[in-house]
Amino acid sequence: MSDDLNLPADLGGEMGSTTERPGLSCFLIEELGEPAHIVMLDERQARALARLAEAGPDGLTGGDPRVSAMVNDLRAAGIPIATKRTPQTDGGAGNIARYTVSCPVQRLEGGE
Numbered sequence: 409m410s411d412d413l414n415l416p417a418d419l420g421g422e423m424g425s426t427t428e429r430p431g432l433s434c435f436l437i438e439e440l441g442e443p444a445h446i447v448m449l450d451e452r453q454a455r456a457l458a459r460l461a462e463a464g465p466d467g468l469t470g471g472d473p474r475v476s477a478m479v480n481d482l483r484a485a486g487i488p489i490a491t492k493r494t495p496q497t498d499g500g501a502g503n504i505a506r507y508t509v510s511c512p513v514q515r516l517e518g519g520e
Contacts, residue, residue: 434516439488446516447486454515457482460489461509467492470505479507487513 433454438444449457456478460468470476470491479489490510493503 435487436514436516437486437488437511438514439511445486449482449485453481453485457487457509457513460507461513463508465508467506467508469494470507475507476505 432448432450435447435449435454435457436444437447460478460482467490468475468479470479479491483489488510490508492506492508494506496502496504
């Protein structure tokens with residue numbers, strides 16, 4: 409992690425606020441068996457993460473190209489997202505992708 413993010417020492421940076429970046433929101437990612445880490449998302453990514461988290465265990469389906477693009481952006485930013493292939497519910501042939509956030513994600517205070 410880069411010191412210019414102004415992270416606490418135990419998360420790889422200098423002591424100070426983790427959320428003082430205009431236009432960015434900070435999220436604490438707590439993957440099982442991995443050290444917790446902070447991900448900074450822009451407003452669009454933060455809204456996408458909120459949408460995915462609100463979907464809960466049912467997740468969102470990848471039938472819409474915008475959902476797939478959103479998932480790719482979040483993964484690139486460091487958000488762990490699980491993909492499960494499920495049969496189409498509308499009678500169509502084949503499977504669709506169902507995406508869920510695969511670990512606890514917490515928005516840190518002070519973010520936009």
